[in-house]
Amino acid sequence: MKAAVLFEGGKIPQFIDGFPEPVAGSEDQLIMSVKATAIKHLDKSSAKGEHYTSTGAIPSAKVPGGDGVGLLPDGTRVYALGITGMLAEKAVVEKSKMIKVPNDLDDSIAAALPNAVAGSAMALRFRAEMKGGETILINGATGFTGKIAVQIAKLYRAGKIIVTGRNEQTFQSLLALGADEIVSIAQDGESFVTQIRNIHQQTPIDIVLDYLWGETAELILAALKGKGAFTHKTRFIAIGSLTGDKISLSSQMLRSVDLQLSGSGLGSWSKPEMQILMTEIIPQMFQLAAAHKLKVETVSVELKDIEKIWDTALSGGKRLVVTI
Known part of the structure; x- marks a missing residue:
């Protein structure tokens, strides 16, 4: 063959x-x-x-x-x-x-979609236990999985979706898919942290889906850092490591904020969760894609x-x- x-x-x-x-x-x-x-x-x-x-x-x-x-x-x-x-x-x-x-779904779309669905829906449903109306930050949303994550977060009734990325040509398409605010990772680190911190103060970030890790993850955590007062709980879910496999994480940072840090990927999901992925989540996304409701x-x-x-x-x- x-x-x-x-x-x-x-x-x-x-x-x-x-x-x-x-x-x-x-x-x-x-x-x-x-x-x-x-x-x-x-x-x-x-x-x-x-x-x-x-x-x-x-x-x-x-x-x-x-x-x-x-x-x-x-x-x-x-x-x-x-x-x-x-x-x-x-x-x-x-x-x-x-x-x-489904009969109306193209082979290529059916082959491409499941991995991205697993890389977003599993994190939102099982690691973050997302609730309707919550604010979601997607770090690295200009990639294929990130764009699917924006649409699934919208489907799961996110209240606000903030996205980060470097490809400015993709920013408008993210807004069309349901993103509410763009944060460019092409800007300097201090400006990036300031923008995330200002967003967090105005609309507290409930969930971070991180596909990049590395420097941008460190900057987001720096933006979430507290100053000794009560803080909003944020669930930070590491999914990918496109810009680096390791970060520097201060214990002071962890003690300063109500932070839940976890990962989502093969090995982190239970057998019942995998069963739901195969029998409920992916079939639903196939139907939405076949109906042109998922791009x-x-x-x-x-x-x-x-x-x-x-x-x-x-x-x-x-x-x-x-x-x-």
């Missing part, structure tokens, strides 16, 4: 025509004919052995891609989590980890071009999707 294959020590998968087809290992597994799979930060960092779920050594011939959309042997079109890699014509999937895709932007490429496009960085909050 045709596949993108990551060889030991390699950082870019190679296109192979003639790679062995995967074989189902039990009655709970099926062979899916893959039609589309999104290339995510998770896939790239896992391919390098740098993601926190990675075991370290890269197998000598591994097909990357953790999820995708395809056809089951009976012709049913589903989104599924792969037991084997999805950047191939065939993949092994578990019967219990698949979702039927999802993708760029489709062919599997044979994997070596050329693997490290492509898309602007404007779009997601790269490989079609097969």
